[in-house]
Amino acid sequence: MLEVSGLNQFYGESHILRDVEFRIADASCTCLMGRNGVGKTTLLKSIMGLLRTRSGQIRFASRELRGEPVRLRARSGIGYVPQGRDIFPQMTVEENLRLGLPVRGDGLREIPELVLTLFPVLATMLRRRGGDLSGGQQQQLAIGRALVIQPRMLILDEPTEGLQPNVVSEIGDVLVRLNREEQMTILVVEQKLRFARRVADEYCIMEKGAIVASGAMSSLDDEQVKQYLTV
Ligand SMILES: Nc1ncnc2c1ncn2[C@@H]1O[C@H](COP(=O)(O)OP(=O)(O)OP(=O)(O)O)[C@@H](O)[C@H]1O
Ligand SMILES: [Mg+2]
Structure with a gap:
């Protein structure tokens, strides 16, 4: 589904991504x-x-x-949930959700049913300002906004950062459901090992801008965790 090869990126003179190489299979869930x-x-x-x-x-x-351009990449079927959520605090929940709609190529002007089914709490808060929501609700809103385009692949950057354990587990449920029931391909950046093991079936590990290990999540061993992940 997604295949990245020889990717290099610089901020000014600093070489940040170094020949990044990985692939993600259709309907898999990969933790980066x-x-x-x-x-x-x-x-x-x-x-x-x-x-x-x-x-x-x-x-x-x-x-x-x-x-x-970003817009065409999204339209080709990739939903993106940025690190730090980035919702619009002054806009209502509904306005935040609707932002994704014009990206769709099919002219649909309604928020898809699935979004409000996955996040019933958002359905009860459509007129609230995004900024008045709790951290967990804002994260749900950010995921909901990405799902409005009904993407084939969902990319999430640390969706559980700074959230309470019960909210972390709810977000895990949503990812599992999207992946296993809706067959959505997922790429999620996550530092919490337990969460990663629960939702993902594949892993990729980065170090100094390169992918240094990857494979089935079940094969991720303590040695690799110690070498690449623990601080
Ligand atoms: N806008 C920027 N300009 C210059 N350097 C940057 C910029 N953004 C990030 N960097 C640097 O690029 C490197 C990679 O940053 P990046 O945010 O991609 O890391 P990350 O793995 O997502 O980290 P984290 O786990 O903290 O989110 C870091 O050394 C960072 O300091
Ligand atoms: Mg980051």
Whole structure:
């Protein structure tokens, strides 16, 4: 479904992504892991077109995305939930959700049923301002907004950061449901190992801007965790 190869990216003179290479199978759930500052967010933004890359390929559903604007990448079927949520605090929940609709190519002007089914709490808060929601509700809103385009693939950057354990577990339920029931392909950056093991069936580990290990989640061993993940 997604195939990244030879991807290089720089901030000024600093070489941040180094020949990044990985692939994600259709309907799988992959967790991208790695310590702080290794380049996880930079990689996701490069896939979405929010950052310019110097070289490489980003193929999604057999189509080359590199060089295409963000809007077209989203329209090709990728939903993106940025780190830190980035919802619009002054706009209502409904307005935040509707933001994704014009990206759709099919002219649908209604919020898809699935979004409000997955997050019933949002359905009761459509007129509230985004900024008045709790952290967990804002995260649900950010995920809901990405789902409005009914993407084939959902990319999430640390969706559980700073949230209470019960909310973390609810977000886990949503990802599992999207992946197993809706067959949505998922790429999620996550530092919590327990969460990662629960939702993902594949893992990729980054270090210093490169993918240094990957495989089935069930094969991720303590040695790798110690070497690449624990602080
Ligand atoms: N706008 C920027 N300009 C210059 N350097 C940046 C910028 N954004 C990030 N960096 C640097 O690029 C490197 C990778 O950052 P990135 O945010 O991709 O890491 P990350 O793996 O997502 O970290 P975290 O786990 O803390 O979210 C870091 O060294 C960071 O300091
Ligand atoms: Mg990050």
